[in-house]
Amino acid sequence: MLGTMKNVGQVGGACDGLEPVIKIIRDGVLKYICILIPIGLLLFGVFDLGKAVIASDEKEVKAAQSRLIKRVIYAVLVFLVPQIVSLIMNVVAIGVGDEDTTSWASCWNNAYIVNK
Numbered sequence: 714m715l716g717t718m719k720n721v722g723q724v725g726g727a728c729d730g731l732e733p734v735i736k737i738i739r740d741g742v743l744k745y746i747c748i749l750i751p752i753g754l755l756l757f758g759v760f761d762l763g764k765a766v767i768a769s770d771e772k773e774v775k776a777a778q779s780r781l782i783k784r785v786i787y788a789v790l791v792f793l794v795p796q797i798v799s800l801i802m803n804v805v806a807i808g809v810g811d812e813d814t815t816s817w818a819s820c821w822n823n824a825y826i827v828n829k
């Protein structure tokens with residue numbers, strides 16, 4: 714509990730009052746998006762491919778394979794969204810310096826610590 718209070722004091726500044734919102738986005742919304750959307754894309758791709766195979770139409774099977782490959786690529790990209798966002802935020806915040814605890818990058822990076 715004491716460590717949590719210490720970290721809350723460090724975040725402060727630019728993200729006063731935004732910690733719960735950032736926590737919901739980072740730990741809630743992004744997690745569900747990164748899990749459910751790729752699973753849905755893969756299931757729809759497999760379903761389309763199975764439907765084409767059952768129809769026994771070679772042209773339809775090739776089109777379904779192409780759609781499945783695109784959906785797998787999209788699923789991987791969606792799965793990597795949090796890592797990409799964190800990387801971009803860290804690259805943009807490089808000029809700020811590590812000692813600045815009021816930057817938006819500090820809010821994003823420390824959001825998982827708040828309210829644990």
